[in-house]
Amino acid sequence: MTAIASVKGRRVWDSRGHPTVEVEVTLETGAVGRAIAPAGASRGTREAIDLRDGGTALRGKGVARALASVTDTIAPALVGRDVTDQAGADATILGLDTSPLKETLGGNATVATSLAILHAAAADARQPLWRHVANHYGTTPSLPLPEIQIFGGGAHAGRRVDIQDFMIMVPGATTFDEVMEVTNEVYFAAGDIMARRGKLAGVADEGGWWPSFDSNEEALETLVEAISLAGETPGDRVIISLDIAASEFGKQGRYRLALEDREMDSGQLVDMLGGWLKSYPIASIEDPVGEDDPEGMAEFTRRHGADVQIIGDDYLVTNARLVEEAAAAGACNAVLIKVNQAGTVTESVQTFEAAAKAGFGAVVSARSGETEDVSISHLSTGLGGGQLKVGSFTRSERMAKWNECLRFQDDLGAGAFVGGAPLAATWWGRKNKEDAA
Numbered sequence: 001m002t003a004i005a006s007v008k009g010r011r012v013w014d015s016r017g018h019p020t021v022e023v024e025v026t027l028e029t030g031a032v033g034r035a036i037a038p039a040g041a042s043r044g045t046r047e048a049i050d051l052r053d054g055g056t057a058l059r060g061k062g063v064a065r066a067l068a069s070v071t072d073t074i075a076p077a078l079v080g081r082d083v084t085d086q087a088g089a090d091a092t093i094l095g096l097d098t099s100p101l102k103e104t105l106g107g108n109a110t111v112a113t114s115l116a117i118l119h120a121a122a123a124d125a126r127q128p129l130w131r132h133v134a135n136h137y138g139t140t141p142s143l144p145l146p147e148i149q150i151f152g153g154g155a156h157a158g159r160r161v162d163i164q165d166f167m168i169m170v171p172g173a174t175t176f177d178e179v180m181e182v183t184n185e186v187y188f189a190a191g192d193i194m195a196r197r198g199k200l201a202g203v204a205d206e207g208g209w210w211p212s213f214d215s216n217e218e219a220l221e222t223l224v225e226a227i228s229l230a231g232e233t234p235g236d237r238v239i240i241s242l243d244i245a246a247s248e249f250g251k252q253g254r255y256r257l258a259l260e261d262r263e264m265d266s267g268q269l270v271d272m273l274g275g276w277l278k279s280y281p282i283a284s285i286e287d288p289v290g291e292d293d294p295e296g297m298a299e300f301t302r303r304h305g306a307d308v309q310i311i312g313d314d315y316l317v318t319n320a321r322l323v324e325e326a327a328a329a330g331a332c333n334a335v336l337i338k339v340n341q342a343g344t345v346t347e348s349v350q351t352f353e354a355a356a357k358a359g360f361g362a363v364v365s366a367r368s369g370e371t372e373d374v375s376i377s378h379l380s381t382g383l384g385g386g387q388l389k390v391g392s393f394t395r396s397e398r399m400a401k402w403n404e405c406l407r408f409q410d411d412l413g414a415g416a417f418v419g420g421a422p423l424a425a426t427w428w429g430r431k432n433k434e435d436a437a
């Protein structure tokens with residue numbers, strides 16, 4: 001047992017320039033662990049609450065109340081506890097806040113503390129965090145398959161296009177390094193095409209290009225062109241992945257695509273997306289319908305679940321019980337794991353375990369508001385077998401997370417890359433098997 005000696009909160013600043021919570025846990029041995037809470041812009045209504053001060057200062061985003069939770073409530077309960085008992089520490093935190101969405105302490109206070117405890121335990125064991133995670137949870141580490149944004153949209157780009165993330169994945173790569181190389185080529189090819197056509201308006205919140213397209217389909221067409229211009233055959237080594245983030249443009253089964261001034265019901269949205277799946281090499285799609293549209297999600301999964309990865313983000317909010325319910329209802333076949341949606345490491349790992357049990361894929365994910373914190377690179381590698389979504393291929397809060405994985409590659413060996421395994425059950429996996437035969 002190594003006891004926690006102190007838990008300290010600190011105000012730091014995120015990639016959008018907003019304040020956020022950093023927590024530093026120091027042990028009796030002198031080992032230190034530190035973590036920073038990220039912040040979402042397109043948030044699920046059932047995720048842990050990011051506690052903010054409100055008012056006019058700092059645009060209402062001050063974190064004095066969340067820092068007070070750390071200093072006044074969380075720290076006194078954790079000092080003296082065994083740092084290696086992550087589940088016990090997280091249970092203690094949960095016992096301090098019985099509200100359903102952690103609004104009393106703030107999910108930003110709880111997640112930074114919970115992750116800092118994990119970091120401190122790893123530091124005390126003199127191990128990189130990913131190795132500590134694998135030892136602690138009995139998992140087999142592997143380098144994840146990245147999902148990388150090329151264009152930002154939705155809440156991350158002034159709603160310039162309705163769809164939030166136009167991404168690529170490189171399941172046909174044999175190393176993590178190769179994914180980075182291919183992504184560099186596709187990212188800049190996309191920028192060149194957009195600049196040439198006057199469609200490039202800047203860089204969105206997660207580092208992807210901020211597009212000025214006339215339709216959501218134009219974004220898809222351009223992405224296919226960019227993949228080709230990069231010397232790839234779309235759907236071969238590289239596939240398209242989308243985060244529709246439909247809760248951002250629809251409620252109770254009614255959706256409105258502002259860019260095209262089109263209103264539709266859930267059935268029409270499902271039909272439209274089904275058309276995209278036929279026309280473009282899309283092998284993964286996130287939140288195709290809103291968080292409050294279980295019929296739409298079940299219908300979409302019934303039609304396409306055997307062909308593409310269908311990820312629940314706002315729909316499942318990193319909640320193990322919601323994953324179990326979705327599996328029983330035939331909705332989704334994968335879950336996004338955002339540690340701050342759950343609010344603690346233990347609940348996030350429980351969701352990861354519930355996903356494995358349900359046969360769901362798991363994509364560990366950053367938020368649109370991020371920092372230099374690279375905990376999620378370690379978590380996804382340590383837990384193994386998964387995927388990692390951290391935004392685009394520029395801006396250091398994103399690149400820090402990809403670069404950290406390259407360091408793990410040196411320790412684990414290039415062969416530890418999962419490659420296309422997470423997409424094996426999709427049309428891409430079947431095609432790939434046929435190509436290999």
Ligand code: PEP
Nearest residue numbers: 040041042043366367368
């Ligand atoms: C997402 O929706 O997957 C995402 C990363 O965005 P945000 O952090 O704004 O929820």
Ligand code: MG
Nearest residue numbers: 243245286313
């Ligand atoms: Mg999402």
